[in-house]
Amino acid sequence: MAGCGGGSSDSSGLGGDQAEDPVVVDYPVVYVRRALPRDEEGELAGDSVYSPATFNPGAELLLRDRATATAPERSLTEDLFVSDEEAGIVFEGGYDVKDLAVSADGSQLAFAMRAPDIEGLDDDEQPSWNIWLYEFESAELTRVISSDLIAEEGDDISPAFLPDGRLAFTSTRQRRSRALLLDDNKPQFSALAENLDEPAFVLHVMEADGSDIQQISYNQSHDLTPTVLSNGRILFNRWDNMGGTDRLSLYTVKPDGTDLQLYYGYHSQATGTGSGTDAVTATFSKPQQMPDGRILVTLRTPEGIAYGGDMVVIDAENYSEAFSEAEQQGALQGQESLSVEQVIIDGGLSPHGLFANAWAFHDGTSRLLVSWSECRVIEPGTATETEAGITQPCTDEWLATPDIEPADPLYGLWIYDYDEGTQRPIIQPEEGVMISEAVTADTRPVPTFIPQPIPGIDIDRDLYDEGMAVLDIRSVYDLDGVELLDIDVLADPLQTTAAERPARFLRVVKAVGIPDEDILDFDRSAFGRNRSQLMREIVGYTPIQPDGSVRVKVPADTPLAISVVDENGRRLFGRHNNWLQFRAGELRKCQGCHIADSEVPHGRTDMEPASAWGGAPTSALAFPNTEPGLTADMGETMAQLLARVAGHPELEGDLNFSDNWTDPALRAKDPSSELLMSDLTTPAPTTLPCLSSWSADCRTVIHYPDHIQPLWDLPREITDDMGTVLEDRTCTACHSNRDAAGMSQVPPGQLDLRGDQSGVNNNYSTSYVELIFDNPTEELRDGAVQNVLVQDTDDDGNLLFETNEEGELILDLDGNPIPVMVTVNIQRIMDTSGASASRFFNVFEAGGVHEGELSAAELRLISEWLDIGAQYYNNPFEAPVN
Known part of the structure; x- marks a missing residue:
């Protein structure tokens, strides 16, 4: 049995004549075989994680009852898309399929599939990506959302099985976000990702019959490839692209969308070939949890044409970043390659080949099901306009030959044992086609079930009914667990007056969804000189308490960012370049602030440093030199105390300050102040009702021609x-x-x-x-x-x-x-x-x-x-x- 295609030898030393593996032969294997995607000129098409809706027709979904090279294969989707000329449906070309997932009990397969193009329809009328289910026992194949109307509301990809039988997936349907647009007097549409190329994919969940579709994430760029961890949380790849940040990192969230947390790799983007800051930018693609708890990913460049990368495991239980020192210096400790030899992913030739996908067996072995391509070059002088040329393996001799060019990848399907260093073929590679991904229908432990919180019991009923949540910041003077200023001194009215405290208000800003040109073809110069911030609305302000604490109600299901501002309403620190999200009734706690390049875990509750502010030192006493009637519970912040006594405050449209803390028996209270929008004699950037009475629906929307030019x-x-x-x-x-x-x-x-x-x-x-x-x-x-x-x-x-x-x-x-x-x-x-x-x-x-x-x-x-x-x-x- 040949180890590689094209009759060449396997330069890696793997493969070759090896017997079938008796441990894994009884597992059914499902895989995607596709034609190598090519552009109109016949060249290999680009492969970008930033374009998850890309349609590459010419795929097949195939099944073998045994994971062996001799097992017969059968198509699961044969004759599924048949033209009906009488109904006016004539399919052109092939379909596409991707994102295979198997239920924990091995009984079901979920995947994303897009029907072929339909003759005579415009691009925006063509079929969308849909989620499908296949039952292994009954051999029944069904589209999860049976209604054509509902199924075509958006592109649905990357399904994952939740422990209660529901499906998590990512989609452009943005169901909740679209509904909220009506509150802003805008038409419903799926907002573009921040690169403005296509609608943003965000996380949703639904029942196995396609009902009760719920949006659970509210990123302004893509949330991709969800998978379910053993603890029941959803792990996914989030594209942070606010303000041109451009990071693809791993995040987790509960299935109801609460408790969103960074998980791994925000500062570990350059972990590809090379070292330190010279390493190639790479993304953690297609994450899944291994039996030992580590996270298996395909480490690849975000954009390329080779369709593969390296097999890497991440020890995210112990590390939140890849390196032992900041700025990607020191030892690589958070992740390691499972390849027996180095895989190069800098866009050049990788002598050991590339891995397009890897799937872990849950059988107590170190075996993986991998799609792997050997490295090949075109022998100089053999290629013509009509012939591809003679290919040769990437031996040292051929790599040293002048004028060599990479040959097309040749992905077959293999069983790869990273402990034993063996590689056994299941499906031999073929020229012009590739096995892009594969899974086995073996069983694995069912993840922990995380129940939906019950309003009135698990979460605040009033907040839930209002569609609001609570943001609790322990102290804005806490910078990655270190006091930026002496918080005890700031909190004591006898030591610090209000005018001497730099942080006076918290500003909450909302993203503005951008429609595509079919919805509204507006002049893109509207973004202004720097389009990285796109468009923003100000939701409101709340005072920051003397100890730097904040506790305030904020809108749920809305992408929000925050800024600490001074008494004049000017931001003190850099922009917050990550979108915050809150679900209705949720209480989100934050220790404090952080600087953009800090690699201290921020927001990951099991790793972040202890708070720099301990709060009230004891119970039943007031904070030092404050109003004696405001008695605290031990550990409470000033904002938490006020919220307990007077209820959660709401955001305001203006910057209003009153001294709630100074004990008048010790010194006079600080004078009240207000900075009112209603004092403008030019047009105000909000509605007349909001000028007099700010509510949760009010927004400050500033247009330069309408609100700034009138000042001049x-x-x-x-x-x-x-x-x-x-x-x-x-x-x-x-x-x-x-x-x-x-x-x-x-x-x-x-x-x-x-x-x-x-x-x-x-x-x-x-x-x-x-x-x-x-x-x-x-x-x-x-x-x-x-x-x-x-x-x-x-x-x-x-x-x-x-x-x-x-x-x-x-x-x-x-x-x-x-x-x-x-x-x-x-x-x-x-x-x-x-x-x-x-x-x-x-x-x-x-x-x-x-x-x-x-x-x-x-x-x-x-x-x-x-x-x-x-x-x-x-x-x-x-x-x-x-």
Whole structure:
């Protein structure tokens, strides 16, 4: 029995003539055989984990009753898709199938399948991916969702069996998110992932008959490949892509969507071929739990054309990251390869070959069912336009041959024993086709059942009925388990006044779903200069208590992010680049804050460090020097105490502060303060009812043309008692390209705040371009405003002159070299990274040239807008359409 295809020998030393394995022959095996995907030019098509809805027709779902090379195979889906011309359904090409999963008792197979294209239909009318079930005993094959109408609501892939018989899967149907769009007066649609290429796949569960479909995750990018751990939690691969983060890590969540936690690898993205920061970025694809509790994944590049990677096991019970030291330094301890020889996954040749999929036997052995391709090259000079060329194995001799090119992969099906170092063939590879994945119908322990929480018993009934949850932060001054400031001192009113505490309010921000062009073809310039934040809405604010604690009601089933802001409403730390989710009635606790590059486990409750804030040191006493009537329970935070006494606070639209803590017998209470949106004399970015009474449905939605530009246009005239205008301080009266006499001028401060269309970037107003983009310094020359030009220099400071293609100087009519002239950009006035990074506010501070000329409410509005990304619009349905 040949070890490899094409008649070549197996350079790995595995395979060859080996007898059938008597331990595993009785297990039925189901596998997917498909034509190698190719593009229109006949080249191998790209394979991207970022595009889970990709349709590659030409697959077959096959079954062998025994996992042996001699067992006959039969198709499970033969004649399933038959054209019906009378009904107007004519299938074109083949179907596609993927994501095989077997129930714990080995009786059922679940998988995702997409029917062939239907002749005459547009792309958006073609069949969707559906979940199917196959019963091994009865040989019955059924689509889980029987209704065509419901089945076609979205693409459903990656099924996994829950211990109670339900199915977890990932889908673009976004059932709950679509329903909530109606509350925002928007049509129902499946929002695009943050790369804006296709709708986001998020986790759902349903009954085995397709009923009671429930959305359980609310990421704004893909949640992929769910599997069920032995403890009953769902393990999946989450794409964190907020603000261009671009990380594919492992997360877990309960089957009802509560208690979402990072599980492994957020800071271990570069664990492919190479070492340290030079290692190749790789993703943990197709996770499943091994009998020993470790997580088996295919470690592969997120995008490629080889369809494979390395077999890797992750010890996530003991490690949350791969390396012993930060920034992917030190020993690799969280994961290891199961391949007997190194697998290279940098896009080049891997002499030991590649693994497209691996499936663990639960029989007490170290055997895996693997789809494996040997490494092959094309012999130089043998390929023609019509012939693929002669292939050779990746021996040292052939790898050293000049001008070699990789041959097509050749994936067959094998039983791989990583302890014994043996590899036995089940299905020999064939040119032009591949075994992309396979599973066995053996039995395995049933995972622990996690019951659905009961409102009124397990979770707060009132919160559940309101569609709300509670966020509890122990202290925002806790930075990865270390005190950022002395919390005892901050919490003591005699040692710290409110004005001396940096963190004053928590801002809660909501993602805005972006529709595809079939729903709304809006001008994508609406995102503004930096589209990484897409669009955002502000849900509200809540005060941060003196000890840094927060406890507040937040909307459930909504992707949220939080920011700590100062008394002026400006964000203190970097953006929170992970979406938080809450289910109705859920209480989510957080120790504190963390910095983006910290590898301390944050949010994984079994590993995170102890809280830096112990809370109340004893029961039945007040916090030191606070209101004596506010007595705490030992360990309580100030926010928890207030919530216990007065109930959970709701978010507010404004920044309102009152001193609940200072004991007036010891010193006067800190003065109350408010920063009100209703103080704006320009259009407010919310509804009139919300200005007077903020509710859970209220939002702050800021559009630059509608809410920021009016600040520059607002008349600001200084008059005497008779109403005579003494001075016009309107922003645009000064910051314009024309002076009071209508003559051309360089705008003061090199800043033009006019609202007309920019001549530099006609997608935006002049003021937006001037504030947000890099702009050249200008001067008045010959009666016209022109860019200041200076002679360019090289890296060593030498002056540069124009040269021709040969590098020779180009001379002017007088025979002199022509200098290379360039513009000089001024420092950007506003920064899309936030208000604190923008020099705009300096001129309005005490002693600044514009001190007092913008109100506190106006400066707050500008700060909010910058903090959420400085978008041009924050509602696609109010942006200009194409």
